[in-house]
Amino acid sequence: MSTRWGLFAFFLIFLFFPYGILLSKFSLALQLDVPELWWAFKNSTLQALMSSVGSFFAGLFLLLGFFQVQRASFYRLWMTRPLEVLLLLPNFLPPLFILLVLLSLVQPFPTGIPGVVLVHIMMNAGLVALLLKSLIENKLRPLVEAAYMEGSGQWRFFQASFGMLRRDLFAIFLFVFILCFCSFSVPLIAGGGKATTLEILIYEKIRISGAWGEALSLSFIQMLLILLLSSVPFQARKNLFSSQNPLPMLKSRVGMVLLFLYCFGLIFYFLSQSLKGWLQVFAVQGLWQAALELLPFSLMFGLSVGGLVAFLLLLTAWGAPDEKLHRLISGMVSPSTALMGFSLLFFISNESPWVEIKWALGFAYLIFSTLYRWGWDQKLSGLRDQIQVANLLGASRHLIFTDILLPQLLNPLAWIASVASLWALGDFALGKIVMGRDASLSLLIETLMSSYRLPAAHALMGLLLVMGCLCFLFFWGIAYVSRRALAEKI
Amino acid sequence: MKNFLIFLLLIFGGLFSAIVLKKNSDSGKDTRPVLKVFAASSFISQWGPGPWLKEAFEKTCECRVEFQDGADSTILLQRLKSEGRTGGADVVLGFDQYDLELAQQGIEWRKLSLEDVDFDERVRSVLVRSPLVPYDWSLLSFVVRKSDFSVLPKKLDDLMKPELRGQIVMEDPRTSSPGLQFLLWLIQLKGEEKAFQFLAAFNQQLHSYAPSWSTAYGLFQKAQVKTTFSYVTSPVYHLVEDKSTDVIALEMAEGHPAQFEFGGVPATCRNCELAERFLALVLSKEGQKVIMEKNYMFPVVNGVQEGTVFASIPKYKMTELSVIPSVSDRERILKKWAALRRGE
Numbered sequence: 129m130s131t132r133w134g135l136f137a138f139f140l141i142f143l144f145f146p147y148g149i150l151l152s153k154f155s156l157a158l159q160l161d162v163p164e165l166w167w168a169f170k171n172s173t174l175q176a177l178m179s180s181v182g183s184f185f186a187g188l189f190l191l192l193g194f195f196q197v198q199r200a201s202f203y204r205l206w207m208t209r210p211l212e213v214l215l216l217l218p219n220f221l222p223p224l225f226i227l228l229v230l231l232s233l234v235q236p237f238p239t240g241i242p243g244v245v246l247v248h249i250m251m252n253a254g255l256v257a258l259l260l261k262s263l264i265e266n267k268l269r270p271l272v273e274a275a276y277m278e279g280s281g282q283w284r285f286f287q288a289s290f291g292m293l294r295r296d297l298f299a300i301f302l303f304v305f306i307l308c309f310c311s312f313s314v315p316l317i318a319g320g321g322k323a324t325t326l327e328i329l330i331y332e333k334i335r336i337s338g339a340w341g342e343a344l345s346l347s348f349i350q351m352l353l354i355l356l357l358s359s360v361p362f363q364a365r366k367n368l369f370s371s372q373n374p375l376p377m378l379k380s381r382v383g384m385v386l387l388f389l390y391c392f393g394l395i396f397y398f399l400s401q402s403l404k405g406w407l408q409v410f411a412v413q414g415l416w417q418a419a420l421e422l423l424p425f426s427l428m429f430g431l432s433v434g435g436l437v438a439f440l441l442l443l444t445a446w447g448a449p450d451e452k453l454h455r456l457i458s459g460m461v462s463p464s465t466a467l468m469g470f471s472l473l474f475f476i477s478n479e480s481p482w483v484e485i486k487w488a489l490g491f492a493y494l495i496f497s498t499l500y501r502w503g504w505d506q507k508l509s510g511l512r513d514q515i516q517v518a519n520l521l522g523a524s525r526h527l528i529f530t531d532i533l534l535p536q537l538l539n540p541l542a543w544i545a546s547v548a549s550l551w552a553l554g555d556f557a558l559g560k561i562v563m564g565r566d567a568s569l570s571l572l573i574e575t576l577m578s579s580y581r582l583p584a585a586h587a588l589m590g591l592l593l594v595m596g597c598l599c600f601l602f603f604w605g606i607a608y609v610s611r612r613a614l615a616e617k618i
Numbered sequence: 619m620k621n622f623l624i625f626l627l628l629i630f631g632g633l634f635s636a637i638v639l640k641k642n643s644d645s646g647k648d649t650r651p652v653l654k655v656f657a658a659s660s661f662i663s664q665w666g667p668g669p670w671l672k673e674a675f676e677k678t679c680e681c682r683v684e685f686q687d688g689a690d691s692t693i694l695l696q697r698l699k700s701e702g703r704t705g706g707a708d709v710v711l712g713f714d715q716y717d718l719e720l721a722q723q724g725i726e727w728r729k730l731s732l733e734d735v736d737f738d739e740r741v742r743s744v745l746v747r748s749p750l751v752p753y754d755w756s757l758l759s760f761v762v763r764k765s766d767f768s769v770l771p772k773k774l775d776d777l778m779k780p781e782l783r784g785q786i787v788m789e790d791p792r793t794s795s796p797g798l799q800f801l802l803w804l805i806q807l808k809g810e811e812k813a814f815q816f817l818a819a820f821n822q823q824l825h826s827y828a829p830s831w832s833t834a835y836g837l838f839q840k841a842q843v844k845t846t847f848s849y850v851t852s853p854v855y856h857l858v859e860d861k862s863t864d865v866i867a868l869e870m871a872e873g874h875p876a877q878f879e880f881g882g883v884p885a886t887c888r889n890c891e892l893a894e895r896f897l898a899l900v901l902s903k904e905g906q907k908v909i910m911e912k913n914y915m916f917p918v919v920n921g922v923q924e925g926t927v928f929a930s931i932p933k934y935k936m937t938e939l940s941v942i943p944s945v946s947d948r949e950r951i952l953k954k955w956a957a958l959r960r961g962e
Contacts, residue, residue: 153700164953167960231826231842236784239826240959320827321790321959332792335692337949338720411859414664428633466693473697478705561693564656564686566663571687575659578832580855580914582839602629 131525135447136456143460146471146493150344150463153474157341164329165346172325175241175315176308179248180301186249187256190215190390191264192282193383194257214391215254220550220596221394223313225589226250229397239320247318248308254390259300263293264378272378282378303501306354310461326350330464340470347463355459398590405587412584419572419588423595426553426568429488430599433552434545436492438603441504441541445533446525449512454505460497468494469561478564487562491552499544507540535614542607549599553592569595651681653892656688657711660913667905667912675899681892691717699724703886708893711753711881711900714795718748718880719945726885730894735901740936741878741918750882753900754915756849757874757934758799759867760786766844773871774816777845783823785844787834790827792952794834795877797827800847801955803875803937810951818958827959850874850934851914854927873937879915
């Protein structure tokens with residue numbers, strides 16, 4: 129069996145293992161309530177569509193604000209990179225956190241699809257801004273400069289250049305659409321019963337009637353839909369971090385104000401609410417001690433998930449370019465958290481250390497395909513020509529991997545691994561089912577929230593962010609050292 | 619590169635040692651039998667009643683008590699069904715009265731001897747319903763800050779006043795037990811048709827439906843709404859921890875629904891005798907006092923509340939629990955609720 133087939137088989141088994149376990153426990157329900165399914169599908173599609181369009185326009189405004197900041201040399205020196213990270217912050221934070229901020233700002237909060245769309249826009253606008261930034265810098269820089277010399281206005285320029293970017297814009301749109309289509313906690317919290325999506329319907333089937341078979345069938349239907357969507361043959365360049373050189377012409381002062389509100393509003397709100405929380409952390413007997421004791425495991429868990437995701441991504445790079453593997457991973461959607469957690473309970477032992485390993489593996493599984501679609505797929509496809517040339521020149525797979533791919537992949541890999549770690553640090557839904565105790569800081573926070581102690585939970589979230597920063601430093605450190613080592617070797 | 623590898627080794631070695639040391643200090647080389655208790659995270663947390671019960675029980679049982687977070691009751695029930703004896707659950711705590719039917723489908727429970735337990739009068743009505751036993755309870759009501767109101771609402775219709783528009787947060791009945799309690803209570807009070815008519819108008823008053831009690835209560839704590847549906851014991855938390863008497867539970871003319879929390883010993887238990895003894899401790903006066911004080915819920919036995927802050931809670935009128943709707947009936951009602959929300 130060739131390496132590619134081996135890798136394909138590995139990912140096929142890996143991606144289907146929870147479904148396999150669930151199928152051995154429950155039979156698929158063949159008779160589904162079609163009107164109910166249609167209603168949920170319609171809601172999922174509508175909210176994802178509106179969220180993607182909204183994120184797109186909000187992202188564009190933020191981007192123009194970003195360009196405005198880049199043009200001011202005083203800011204540019206020290207602010208642009210932190211701003212890029214802050215733009216992504218809403219995407220990392222627990223949805224409940226974002227929701228509490230929005231609920232205090234938007235009165236009355238529009239529950240239902242408008243509320244879901246609003247939270248999704250808040251979470252994804254920064255991400256879209258960075259994706260668009262990379263796209264414009266990579267594809268339109270000479271054109272922007274020429275248009276500027278010719279005296280064109282920025283909106284006229286956007287109108288004229290839209291056609292050139294159609295495919296790339298659609299690919300970014302599709303990426304956000306899938307993110308929102310599969311979103312669970314946002315429709316659950318902001319939907320208020322008015323926006324039952326497919327994910328919510330799956331949860332309801334389990335929660336209300338214990339109909340696990342129906343939940344599993346719905347999960348399969350959702351996966352098929354995503355598989356269909358992912359087979360749309362559009363390719364785009366998705367890169368989160370790109371050049372720091374400012375572009376002429378593109379700017380917006382309103383966008384800059386929005387950008388600062390977006391980036392610093394959350395931080396300000398968080399800090400303003402934290403003081404009372406810290407007082408409670410120290411007032412509740414044993415709480416601070418418990419939080420401290422959970423730090424090593426939480427950090428280890430975050431790093432392990434980041435490491436696992438990085439390992440899986442490197443495996444995909446080893447086999448690149450492989451269209452069938454790309455289709456498999458892009459079209460894969462993990463089952464809902466409840467189904468995933470339940471399948472893990474029947475996998476190997478529920479004793480330590482297996483239970484910790486299962487949690488890390490399960491969580492890496494849940495986020496892997498999303499992170500793969502988060503620019504890694506395009507990074508690999510961008511390297512296709514280099515791999516083909518190297519193949520023609522007779523380079524071995526090992527040589528191609530270590531000398532060509534790895535040096536170019538280390539930065540995005542460190543970035544994605546850091547994001548994976550941060551998401552893992554914040555997980556409580558899967559951990560609650562699998563671990564059966566407050567094994568990590570996020571689980572402790574969840575327990576605090578369900579026993580009146582919201583301010584303390586709020587304060588400890590800050591500790592999670594600090595640990596997230598440590599994970600960032602860790603993976604960026606590894607990338608930096610590895611890059612230097614590879615450069616010395618070459 | 620070499621230095622960096624040593625650095626990595628040190629980090630992972632340090633973290634791993636910290637975890638292992640913590641684990642060893644927790645269990646050591648203990649060969650005593652292990653009593654596995656599944657319960658809610660708030661029950662087994664550091665500030666919940668779990669640690670006290672564990673310590674008290676381990677003093678006399680020659681065993682080790684191990685708590686497991688039961689997560690969601692539906693998942694826990696399915697787990698008990700699928701795992702049976704291999705799961706190792708000896709005691710399970712944390713079901714409410716609406717879980718009882720599901721709990722008896724495909725799971726056998728040991729019949730417990732409760733003759734010696736002096737149950738509160740108001741709890742006796744639920745004792746006959748299943749082999750599971752209630753271990754705490756509370757009535758539910760709308761919790762408010764007195765300072766937000768010049769005149770306190772006294773009946774459900776008072777909540778329809780214009781000044782409360784957008785100021786009430788409720789729990790989603792599909793995902794939260796208090797939310798379901800409210801919906802079924804409303805149906806019990808008014809009959810299904812009139813209850814849904816009331817709900818159609820009441821929903822216009824709402825700030826939002828939150829997916830869980832904690833989210834709803836969080837919104838109330840952050841003063842983003844004036845009231846939420848919670849336990850009549852919730853104000854005790856604010857009295858004890860915040861030293862505030864401003865938060866109170868409204869006394870409603872219609873009465874109040876009750877939520878009972880149940881526990882039991884599955885027939886597949888491994889340490890059944892120990893499990894029954896543990897439940898006896900849970901139902902003892904000492905155990906009940908700790909549960910009351912740490913869980914902020916009423917005790918199910920007599921003679922515990924006296925002389926505590928819980929004795930100062932007004933005697934709210936309880937709406938007698940008549941018929942608990944079957945799982946299919948509940949599903950039908952929730953679908954109707956969802957259809958109502960859909961149409962808004």
